Structures are given as structure tokens and as C-alpha cells.
Amino acid sequence: MDLNTDNEKEVLCEKIINDIHAVFLKDPDLSTFEIIPTSLNRNKSPVIHAEHHLGLESWCMKHVYHHAHKTIIGYRRQHQQRYLQHSDVLLKYLNVALLINPDVTTFWHIRRQMVQTNHLEINCEFKFSALTLSKKPKSSEGFSYRRWLYSFQSHDAIDWPSEFGICERCADRSANNYHAWTHRMWVLQNDRDLICSELMMTEKFMRKHISDYSSYHYRQTLIQHAYELCYYETDEMEHLHNLKDLISYYMADDLEILSTTDVLEIMLPGVDKAAIGEPRLSSFLYCCNLAAHDIRLCDDQKNMYNERESFENHRRASLRFIVENCVRLLLGELPGLYLAPRTYAQLQEFNAALQKFDYASYTFLAALKRSESMLGENHRKWCKIFLGFNYA
Template sequence: MEIADIENDVLCEKIINDINAVLTRDPDVTSFEIIPTLSYQNKSPVIHVEHNLGLESWCAKHVYDFSHKTILASKLSGSKYIYNDSLVKYLNCALLINPDVTTFWHIRRQLVEKNKLKIQKEFQFAALVLTKKPKASEAFAYRRWLYPFQSAESIDWSIEIGICDRCADKSLSNYHAWSHRQWVLERASHLLRSEILHTEKFIKKHISDYSCYHYRQFVLQTIFDICYYDKEQNEYNSLRDFINFYLVDGVSSVGEIIQTLLPNIDLNATNEDKLKCFLYCCNFAAYDIKFCDDLKNLFGFRESFENHRRASLRFIVENCMRFNSSVECYQQPPVSKLSKFDYSSNAFLMALKKSEGMLGEQHRKWCSLFLNFDYSDNSD
């Protein structure tokens, strides 16, 4: 080894020790960044200010290469590593600089299983990694892997939602953050109602990021699947206004809304909770249709507005068809039965079909394909 290489290794070791000292001394470090700098300036490249950790860019590659080399050198014959405290500091630096190395996360998993690392500290470290690279899929996967090691009573799912929110806000079209958020919601259904509010705020801030619209559709479908509804909600104003937009003879009461959407339903044979969930979810979807129209009026045409409006419209139409086609409303008929639905038996759907068909040839094609609207009759 040449003298220059030795000096480089000594310098890298010092920088790694400085980073490790910060992480040890300040357990509340909340962010990590690589700070652009042109060259070495005869001072420590590790910057620590108010719980924020930074590393000057000139040394990042050297530190990563040294950490990578040292971790691999700790590997014995076969697939085993020598597990000690020094290995952790190299893992920390390597993953902070480049969190996409699956092998390094796997080593951390083995350390957790051997009780060499504390669970809470690992959650904090994974969150720190995500501040630098909010699309780090391995960091999200590691967090999901850690959760079974915690007791149900100690889990605060809202913290996980907050991390997803920050990552999505920092890096748009963040598939990994929104997928992780779906995973959280599947285990924390009590957050459904608050997610309606949170996603609306996010959409207003990032109007063209369709990832959030898609997640909002997931929230709506999850609400419907678990038969959730707000027991204190007795009015469905968005759904009422949506119906009245298409019909000459308007509706006002909940009973009239039900009769308009589901003219053939037998209320005595209908599951009450499912019916209330249907109204609650359709009101949600109707609100989003108006929401997209309002955004379009403010910002002009966006593909995200159009796609989300169509998804909301499809939800209402398909579930009206299902309720009207089912012997019992909570039994979903096969798609083949929906495709043969007789629209003439539902004045509201006929009016909606006619009105939507006036929005252009492309939209008519979409309605034909996804809503089974037949526009072959020119009278429609």
C-alpha cells in the first residue's frame, strides 16, 4: 500500500469516527445531507448544527469506498461477518451515503436478530437515511421488517405516516413512500378519516403529483371494503349536489338520494351498515369530482385532475350498478353481470351517461370502456 493510500485511509477513518461521535452524542439527529464543496479546506468535513448532520461532498466518495471495503473485509470464509461495534459505524456511513445496498441492510437485520442493535435506534437511523434519499426503497423495507419486533401497544402509526408525508413532499412521484403509506393504512384503519384531510392538503400543494390521487383512491376503496362510515354524518351534501347536477328533478333528503341511486333496492333486505357505507363513500367520491373541477378552474387542465375525476366517477357508477344488480347489497355480482346492467332502469345513470357523453369523443370512449356506457344510439 502506497503512502498516499495510507494517508487516505487514515483520513477516512477519522471522518467516520467524527460521524459516529455525532450520532452517539446527539441521538436526536433529524437530517443528513451531502453538502456540495469543491475541495478539502483543512477542517473537519463533518458538520453538525442543531440536530442536523452534514458531510462535505469532496470526501463522500472516499468515505464510502473505505467503509465499503472495510465491511467486506470483515467477512469471514463463507457468508458470516465479524459482528462488533466498529462494523456498525462503517455500516452507518456507507448507508447514509448510499442506502441502496441490500447487503448492508441485511447485515443490520442480522445484528438486530443478535440483539446487537436497539430497535428504536434502528427506526431513527432508517428515518435519518430517508432525509437524504426519500426514495430509498431499502430503508422503507427495513422499517417494515422492524415492526414485528415491537409490541402493538408501543407502535405509533402516525409517526410512520409523517415520515411518508415528508418523503413524498421532498421527492414527488415517490412510489416507495406512497406504497409504504398504504402498508401502514392496512394496519392502522383508525387513520382513514384523517388521511382524507391529509391527502387533500397534499394535493392542493402538489396538484400534478398523481401518486397522492392514486393513494386517495386506495383510501376510498379501503373505507368501502371494511364498511366504515361516520356514524355522526346524517347529510350527504356533496352526493346530493352531484345528483342534482344531472337531474332536472332534484333531490334533497337522504331517502330521495337512496331512491334515486338505488330505485330497485329493498331496504328491508339490505344490510344497513353497508348501505350507510355506500352513501358515505359515494359522498366522498362526489366531493372529489367537485374538487377536481375546482382545481381545473383554478389551474387549467391537468391530466391528474381528469384521471382522478374519472376514478371517482367510476366508483359511484360501479357501486350503483352492484347495489342495483345484487339480491343482497353486500354481495358483489360478477363483472359479466355488471356489463349487462340495464341502464334504462335507473334514470340517474341514464342522465349521467348522456351528460358525460357530451364531454368529448375521448371521454365517451373511456365511458364506453370502463362504465359500459353504450353510445351506439345517437340519441344518447
């Protein structure tokens, strides 16, 4: 790009920013924004708008961002506390600056002030933040801003499935997207009714993105969250095929005809069922069935794609969920106690209890320990450290 003077640069940047602002006014339903790689100025507007998609040619990006940044900071310094009175002018520069670089906390803070002073509508801000995430799906500031906006919304008025959709698109576009999955965990905490659909979604995502461990970790959090909420699907309780297959595998026995009660007796022999409660026991079996399913899934994925760290780590996490929660209930830890937030000292105390636990006294856990010992020296070391399996 050939710009002879600073004045010419500013005039051109102003024209481009005004063109982008005109698109915002014309199309309030913009869904995506992209920087289009272009090396030369072809003497036409670098702003591309088609079917709710907005693009900006890359040759002018640096100059436009620098001009917008300088203008915003200049307004703040010149007008100090009164700069929000110029919100209509500031907004077009903020839009451009955040579309190009959505990780500037100061600019998001200005938008927060505009929302609080009723210079911006919350519904429009949800659309704008989603637009910035279409360009940079790993923007922590973009997700943080959405969570802040939700503090002004009533729980019943929020479309949580739509929020999940944004998280999924961002995770799909950018591997190991910690910020998208963390935001999804936050959404999950706000709506218990989404657990079932999330379980199906995570399995599909794990099968599609086999090395994206963020999705595996989210799956682990999801199962733990379901257990904390005492969640289970009544229809699944009659089958528990994955858990029964896992028990059969470990114990080298055919348990196809076992009832749910029999499975419970094998895993938790002699526990006080009345003290624990039927909902907690049902949730225990349901979540262990999910963990057993994931163990098998990881083994199948390993056979199909060869060894990957994501398969091994998720299999271990699923195994740990089953063993730890068996031990907790066998030790007599009641639901109210062990589901409470645990301090570091309490976690250390439980880890010490794992090391002392007598696995040989329980047929299922003894068989599990014996079977896992056959998976190599590294796995035995992991079992010793995290499960307290003291192999001779």
C-alpha cells in the first residue's frame, strides 16, 4: 500500500472504518468476521460484506487497527471521565479494534462501561462478542465478556443450548481450545437439564477430534458433575451394559444375566445402602457405566489409530473415577461429606487412605488391580501413585 503522508493514511483509515460501521448499521445479524489475505491495494474498498459475513483485506489491517487504537486512547485522555458522552463516535472505533484484536482488556472494559450506562444494548453485545469469537475462537476476553453480560440476564431468559453452540464452533475451529471448554463448563454449572445432551456431544467430539484432550477433560468434568448432582437416566439403569462388560472382563466371568442389584453387590459388597441412599447409588452405577464406556472407547480408538496420549490419559481418568468412588463408599464416606469442597489436606488424607486400602478384601477391586498390572511398567507406576495399588 502506497500512503504518502500521515494525513492520507488517516483519511483512508477513516473511510475504511466508516465502511465497516455502515455494514454494522445495515446488517445487525452479522455472524462471522475474517481477515482476507491480500497483499496489494486494488483501489477498491477492502471491506467485504456478503450474506451476514464480514471480511477485511489484510493489506490495511495494521494501519486501520493503529488508527482505531490511537483514536480510542485519545478520546479517553482528552475527555477523561466524560468520554462516554461520545459513545456513538467511540463505538465504531471499538468495533474495528476488537474485531482485529479481541484480546485488549481496556477496550472490553470501555464496552462494559457503555453497557452499564445504557449506551449499548445487551442483546447486541452478545452478537458482537460472538462475532469476535468467529475470528479468534481462543479469545479469553471474548468469553469473559459474555459471562459478564449474563450477570444482567435472568436464568430463565438465557438460551443455554445456543451458548453451547458457540462453544462447540470455537472448539471445532481451534484445537485444544481451553477457553471455549472452560466457558462450556461454566454454562454446564447453570443448567442441569443439559447433561444428557452434553454426554452425547462429547462422545461425538472425542471421536472426531481424537487428539484434542480438552474435550476429554471436559468429559471427565461432566461425569463428575453428574455424580455430584446425583444425576442418572432411569432407562439406563436396567441395562448398564458397559459396566457389566467391564466387570466380566476383570473377573473373567460371564455376567450378562446380572441385575443392577447384583452389579452393586459386586462393586460395593456390604455397604450400608440405606445410609447412602438410592439416588446416590443409582448415580454411582450410572456414572461408573459412563466411565466403563469411555474405557472401552479409548481401547477401541487405540486399536484404530494406534497409541495416543489422549487415549491413555482419558482411560486412566475413567479408571480412577471408578476406583476412587468405590473406595469412598466402601470406607463409609457419606454423600454430604465427600461431595463437599475438599481442602488440599483432605485430599492428601484420602490419598493416604488409598495407599492403605485393602484391595485384596474386595473381589472386584482385586481383579481390577490384577488386570491393570498387565498393561506395562509405566501403567503399574501410575496405578501405584494415583490408586494406591502396591504391586509386589
